[in-house]
Amino acid sequence: MQFDPIYMLTEVIPQLLWGKTFWSTPIVITLTLTILSCVIGNLLALPVAVARVSPNPLLWMPAYLYILVMRGTPLLVQFFLIYYGVRAAIMGLPGMRETWLFPYLRDAYWWAVFALSINTAGYTAEILRGAIQAVPYGEIEAGKAFGMNKMQIFWRITLPRAIRICLPTMTGETILLLKATVLASTITVYEILGWANYIKQQTFRVYDTLIAAALLYVILVFILTRILYWLERRLNRDRLQPPPGAGRPDPALAGATGPA
């Protein structure tokens, strides 16, 4: 067994980049898994985080338990529990075969999206909770002074401010999500690692296939990091531009120059 870079570049990597159809291409599956679960996960995280900071035990306790279970058990166990446990139970329900949902339920891909979404929702909710609690109270008081009601304060002040506070952490979480998509290969989804494993079994070439997959992830992580940094800078645009004529901030004036 040895590593042959030429074989890897000419035989393995093209198979990972060009599939039979666009949607069955390994790299496309990896990317859509990441994007879909990122969007769904973040949408799910919002109500969980709001429930988590609520003073009502009927709200914060379930949210706390959800976050604890999602963060406290391995993602691989969650994948197995959902795919082999929940999927079988739901597909075994009477009349399930006739519904329009059945083709989706049979497809491991959608279960991978589901598992990744609810998992990342747990992590993101915890990040959001910290950010919501870090919003300076003075800003909320200012909202009250303007006569805003609770909803207005939340949507106009707390949430936008919290999202800005946790952007760097969210960037890291999205990278982790991209890396976590490899676990979909364990439930028969042919994303990058899944297909690399398939080639490995066909050709008995261990190193070429695994290193090809590793290389693609390094490139994907690099590109995604760049995109997210760009997004981060864009969302914080107003705060990155130094005020006109400002040189090095004078420590003596700190706090007197408006919002930092």
Add this chain to the structure above:
Amino acid sequence: MGADQSYAVLMSWGDRGWLDEFVWGLLFTLELAIGGYLVGFALGLLGAGAKLSGRKWLVRVGDSYTTIVRAVPELILLLLIYYTGTSTLKAVLVGLGLAGEDLEISAPAAAIAALGFIAGAYITEVLRGAILAVPKGQLEAARAYGMPFLLRFRRILFPQMLRYATAGLGNIWLNVTKESALVAVLGAAPELLTAGKTAAGATKMFFFFYSVTAGFFLLLTVTSMIGLYFLERRLNRGVRRAV
């Protein structure tokens, strides 16, 4: 036989139930996690030392180690190190004269090495930050007293660095316990998830047994979290907090 009773039988100790398999699995998971963590800690100290050494090639080695490990998904790294690591490690050990040609590296040992290699990159970053947080003047004072490097490290740097690093190191410990579940994909050791897979496969009760597996992992996490809380409190004794 009621449902409760059958679950009780399934989770009983001995030939008819699976409790013993799960408990041994839990112990094996602990073994993998502790082993991997210790290997990772050693690599982390070396890595942080290399990154802070100021020597160009050492810094570069340290940087590529942490960058690559953090960019490649853990499962791929685990598979790669598991397949290549055994032969490489054997060659190194035999080459250094530490072992004979007949050395056999066991599957769990290879899995521990792989987990440690991954954890090491994250520990490197945490320790690097913690070392930088120790006031420089104290190390200079120790040097002025004529303390040799190891004594400075043991008396001044290490105890203080550990305090700054506890939160990060605790998170990595929680991650290693969870990553050890990936060993089930290799089939290298009878750890918790492997026990769950065996039980679920034999009884076809997938939902039940994977829930039990998750429960055992949760037990491990919650116990660790409580332990870490007290550890952090002890290491921070005598330190005033701002808030």
